[in-house]
Amino acid sequence: MNRKLDIDHIARLAKLDLSPEERVRLRRDLERILSYVETLKEVPVEGVDPLPYPHEGHFQRMRPDTPRPGLNRNDVIRLAPDELFFLFRTPSPLRGLKKKP
Amino acid sequence: MKSLNGYEVVIGLEIHVEVDTQTKLFCSCSREYGRDPNTQVCPVCLGYPGALPVLNEEVVIQGLKVARALRSRINEVSQFFRKNYFYPDLPKGYQITQYTFSLAEDGHLEYQFEGSQRRVRVERINIEEEAAKSFHTEDGYTLLDFNRSGIPLLEIVTRPDLRSPAEARTFLAKLRQLIRYLEVSPCDMEKGHLRADANLSVHRPGEPLGTKVEIKNLNSFKALEDALTYEAQRQIQVLEAGGKVVQETRLFDESTGQTVAMRTKEEEMDYRYFPEPDLLPLNVTAYLNRFELPELPWEKSARFVREYGLREDVAEVLTQERALADYFEEMVRDLKDIAQAANWLVNRVLADIKERSLEEFPIRPSQMAELLSLVESGRITLNLAKDVYERMLQEGRSARDIVESEGLEVVSTEEELQKFVAEAVEENPELVAKFRKGKEGVIGPLIGAVMKKTRGKADPKRVRELLLKALRGGSGA
Numbered sequence: 333m334n335r336k337l338d339i340d341h342i343a344r345l346a347k348l349d350l351s352p353e354e355r356v357r358l359r360r361d362l363e364r365i366l367s368y369v370e371t372l373k374e375v376p377v378e379g380v381d382p383l384p385y386p387h388e389g390h391f392q393r394m395r396p397d398t399p400r401p402g403l404n405r406n407d408v409i410r411l412a413p414d415e416l417f418f419l420f421r422t423p424s425p426l427r428g429l430k431k432k433p
Numbered sequence: 434m435k436s437l438n439g440y441e442v443v444i445g446l447e448i449h450v451e452v453d454t455q456t457k458l459f460c461s462c463s464r465e466y467g468r469d470p471n472t473q474v475c476p477v478c479l480g481y482p483g484a485l486p487v488l489n490e491e492v493v494i495q496g497l498k499v500a501r502a503l504r505s506r507i508n509e510v511s512q513f514f515r516k517n518y519f520y521p522d523l524p525k526g527y528q529i530t531q532y533t534f535s536l537a538e539d540g541h542l543e544y545q546f547e548g549s550q551r552r553v554r555v556e557r558i559n560i561e562e563e564a565a566k567s568f569h570t571e572d573g574y575t576l577l578d579f580n581r582s583g584i585p586l587l588e589i590v591t592r593p594d595l596r597s598p599a600e601a602r603t604f605l606a607k608l609r610q611l612i613r614y615l616e617v618s619p620c621d622m623e624k625g626h627l628r629a630d631a632n633l634s635v636h637r638p639g640e641p642l643g644t645k646v647e648i649k650n651l652n653s654f655k656a657l658e659d660a661l662t663y664e665a666q667r668q669i670q671v672l673e674a675g676g677k678v679v680q681e682t683r684l685f686d687e688s689t690g691q692t693v694a695m696r697t698k699e700e701e702m703d704y705r706y707f708p709e710p711d712l713l714p715l716n717v718t719a720y721l722n723r724f725e726l727p728e729l730p731w732e733k734s735a736r737f738v739r740e741y742g743l744r745e746d747v748a749e750v751l752t753q754e755r756a757l758a759d760y761f762e763e764m765v766r767d768l769k770d771i772a773q774a775a776n777w778l779v780n781r782v783l784a785d786i787k788e789r790s791l792e793e794f795p796i797r798p799s800q801m802a803e804l805l806s807l808v809e810s811g812r813i814t815l816n817l818a819k820d821v822y823e824r825m826l827q828e829g830r831s832a833r834d835i836v837e838s839e840g841l842e843v844v845s846t847e848e849e850l851q852k853f854v855a856e857a858v859e860e861n862p863e864l865v866a867k868f869r870k871g872k873e874g875v876i877g878p879l880i881g882a883v884m885k886k887t888r889g890k891a892d893p894k895r896v897r898e899l900l901l902k903a904l905r906g907g908s909g910a
Contacts, residue, residue, distance in 0.1 A: 341703075345518070345519065345699065345703055346519055347519050384512070384708040385708070385710075385713055385714065387713060390713055391510070391713050391714055391715065391716035392488055392712050392713040392714065392715055392716075393487065393488075394487070394488045394489065394490035394493065395461065395487045395488070395489060395490065396490060396491075397454050397455045397456050397489050397490065397491035397492075398455065398456065398461065399455050399456045399461055399462070399463040400456075400461035400462075402460075402461075402462045402463075402472075402473060402474050402475035402478075403474055403475055403476070403479075405469070405471050405472050405474075408471055408474055408479065409471065416574075416576055417470070417576075418469065418470050418471055419470050419471065419568070419576035419577055419578055420471070420521075420576065420577040420579070421574050421575070421576055421577075422521040422574065422575050422577065423573065423574065423575070424521075424569050424570070424573045424574050424575045425520060425521060425575065
């Protein structure tokens with residue numbers, strides 16, 4: 333397997349700010365997960381076509397273009413960790429987050 | 434465009450079109466524009482765990498229309514993929530899109546550009562979902578409206594067949610025209626219905642293609658052309674200074690007119706594309722006969738030339754918009770002089786229509802036809818028709834009503850005209866003397882004098898004839 337697991341790159345993609353301790357722990361976890369997945373390579377698959385879906389010959393169902401009411405906005409916003417004027421508020425991915433007082 | 438210093442510019446576009454449906458791509462939420470934030474949302478478009486997508490068949494039909502109009506090969510079976518990345522506007526952590534096995538591949542669009550016939554190949558057409566609308570605040574937050582999350586998009590990817598920023602603009606305009614004809618989307622760029630990203634590289638003809646740079650955020654025709662013009666010059670300068678163009682993504686800043694490098698963290702492999710396990714393969718066979726293509730812009734334009742004998746450029750203008758072409762055809766149904774009617778529409782009326790839009794334009798085709806038939810029958814002059822038209826526009830009255838109630842009809846009796854001509858000759862002895870000495874230019878003011886007496890209701894050509902007869906024919910009328 334690829335031993336050069338770039339934990340910093342993965343953290344950047346996931347927009348996670350990891351402490352050195354977390355980095356060590358996550359690296360260990362990820363390596364264990366990946367080596368578990370590696371065991372799949374032991375299965376002989378020569379001559380077997382890739383099968384992305386288990387239901388061969390079945391296709392997706394579609395629906396007509398008819399609107400239906402969705403969720404109540406107050407209920408939706410109540411689940412948001414933070415909001416402003418009924419908009420979800422998150423730390424901006426563009427710049428360093430200024431902590432909310 | 435400034436000097437290219439012998440370089441050739443190579444451009445490909447990736448265009449996103451919001452499909453004009455009632456509901457979103459994978460859920461039954463309304464996708465109406467301009468509603469209060471987060472009022473058109475459900476577990477699917479909010480990305481709640483366990484919520485499952487169900488494809489809107491109307492998007493498939495609209496996508497097939499575009500595919501066929503672009504002469505693409507439709508894949509009867511295609512597939513959805515997950516494109517994984519973290520961003521606040523993407524609550525699931527992935528976008529459902531198509532990757533390999535697109536809805537359609539290998540199409541093309543042909544058009545005229547700078548006097549030559551061009552063909553741009555369309556590599557693929559994908560169905561995918563829109564992200565939420567985000568607003569970045571100055572204090573470092575992002576505000577999100579999920580009404581836009583999950584709106585259906587068609588992604589149209591061209592091959593690098595465009596050779597200048599101006600051509601890219603023309604291509605986008607042609608594509609927009611086509612999509613509007615198909616009624617797949619209104620393509621209002623201010624509302625974000627149509628957006629483009631571009632890839633641009635420069636190289637010397639005969640040499641291998643240069644390194645391409647992706648430019649994002651091209652949301653108007655002007656932005657597209659300006660950004661590509663700037664970027665081509667930038668790359669040429671880098672190469673001329675002995676440097677190398679770096680493969681990167683740049684963002685166009687409309688306020689400065691420059692492209693700036695974007696700090697992107699993802700490379701293609703970081704998106705970890707894989708088949709969307711929540712959606713079985715898409716089979717469109719049953720939908721291939723569920724739509725008909727309308728007459729396409731280039732077909733309509735050719736027919737206008739053939740059927741009405743219009744000049745090509747006039748036909749082109751009249752078929753810019755389907756609604757305008759329909760207006761024209763309804764207007765000329767009972768008219769004899771179709772070329773005159775076409776010129777009238779292009780030169781007199783089009784600017785007024787564009788100012789408000791055809792739906793809000795108050796004069797119906799039959800009313801316009803009535804005005805032009807008054808010209809055709811000689812009851813009013815073309816000049817007077819212009820005034821009548823202005824009053825129709827302002828007062829909402831019919832042409833006949835304005836002409837009849839105000840006695841604007843051409844003075845038709847020869848007798849009356851003869852009388853005015855004789856009067857004008859008598860009242861302007863100096864002009865008459867000059868004319869007889871060979872200064873024939875003074876015929877202009879004499880025509881003016883007669884027209885004034887008729888209050889503009891005579892045909893100036895006829896007045897001129899009568900005046901010449903009177904002046905050359907001896908002492909008087």
